[in-house]
Amino acid sequence: MKIHLISNMYPSKDSPSYGTFVEKMYNQISQVEGITLSKTVLYKEKNKIKRTFKYAIFYIKIITKLLLNQYDVVYAHYVSHFSIPILIIMKLKKINLVINVHGSDITSTSPKDQKLKKNMGKLLSRSQKIIVPSDYMKKIVVEEHNIIDEKIYIYPSGGVDERIFYPKNKNTIKSDFLSKYKISQEKKIISYVSRLDKGKGWDTTIKAMSMLKKHDFFEDDWQVLFVGSGSQEQVLNAEIIESKLKNVIRIPSLSRDELSYVYNISDWVVFPSELPESLGLVGLESLACGTPVIGTDNAGIASYLIHGYNGLLFNKGNAEELVKVLTKAISMKNEEYISIKRNAIQSSDKYLSKNIENDLFNILLK
Known part of the structure; x- marks a missing residue:
């Protein structure tokens, strides 16, 4: 089974806490036998000009990989920020899109994020499955985007790492x-x-x-x-x-x-x-x-x-x-x-x- 993960948030050496929950889920999937796992991710960039350039490359990589490869699952995190290349691909070929909603990609009220909501709504309706971290987020997705309950699954963002967070003397x-x-x-x-x-x-x-x-x-x-x-x-x-x-x-x-x-x-x-x-x-x-x-x-x-x-x-x-x-x-x-x-x-x-x-x-x- 081939799974391709896409996210505009992923930790790096310079920003180790940026998108750690996405990396955690990637690692959890990678431990399953019979899985061929790959990813297209974007690392944090503070410089506005460099960030714009990196987003352009990120978009090109998404289109190229999805166009030239056949994946059993395309697993997208924070898809609101790269909805355009996904929508382009969906016009050209059928993909099994699973969207993981984390919160701010749905609930943010900033003018910038509000502009992204229209495309986000399109992708949510066209996706095969939607994963949310809590019942609270499930209700928001259902009410704001008119998505049927059966399409939404609750998974708490990789959970709590018990190897680190446990009672210590x-x-x-x-x-x-x-x-x-x-x-x-x-x-x-x-x-x-x-x-x-x-x-x-x-x-x-x-x-x-x-x-x-x-x-x-x-x-x-x-x-x-x-x-x-x-x-x-x-x-x-x-x-x-x-x-x-x-x-x-x-x-x-x-x-x-x-x-x-x-x-x-x-x-x-x-x-x-x-x-x-x-x-x-x-x-x-x-x-x-x-x-x-x-x-x-x-x-x-x-x-x-x-x-x-x-x-x-x-x-x-x-x-x-x-x-x-x-x-x-x-x-x-x-x-x-x-x-x-x-x-x-x-x-x-x-x-x-x-x-x-x-x-x-x-x-x-x-």
Whole structure:
């Protein structure tokens, strides 16, 4: 069986975290016997002129490969960004197109992405199958593009890598990692792990932390880690200084191994995204490490985070409500906290890569 994967997002040496979920799925398929797997992918390019040139080459490669080769499955990720060459090919020959929708390719409201939606709709209707990461995204595809349920399959973007994200003894976390960022294990830890961009909820989190500052025990007994980089990184740094938050530690984007350290040393992870997250792997990775999540009752996050069971929920963008939830988390009795930690691990089990690794291939084979 010949499968050809196409994506405009794929990790590289310079951008190792760019499109890692696509690479993860590629690797999962490659492990299946009897598969001849190939790919046409685009790596991240910041320079606008170079990016335009690389997209042109990318388009030419797609048309050439699909025209000259016969694949049993053409498996496309973020197809909205290369819909034109696919539509051209579909006029010339029949292809078995499977589209993997990830979220922003459907839900983005930016003017640029809105222009791509028309062609995206055409491809969704002409594809043989559509793969989405959650039931939330399935509902959006059905309602916005009038696609029948039977054509859509749920697969959680490669799942959570249990070889990296699992409960670790805090004493085994590398001391050089802790000393590098001046993290004290004598204090309890709340961590924000996400990009520092508009809609990710970092600003709501900072407001909540500023409100909690009036309680002396919060600054004395707790540390807050802000892990991530992004377009609003400097704004965050200014907010920390202005709010005089002494217990906040800034950490740039980390490797997946180091992220597992953060999840494991944290008592709670805040996932305050206000965006229509298709799934939200940050939350699932944290749960897999046994760390409860404080998240927004929103989109894909709400599909696995259950208030009082494996974490706590609050309304997106509501700093006052986040303060209440954080206060509940901080003052939680040990017995209840241990129960929530146990539930966190159990609820992440069905999202572990080892438990879903055959699902993707079965979907492609059907």
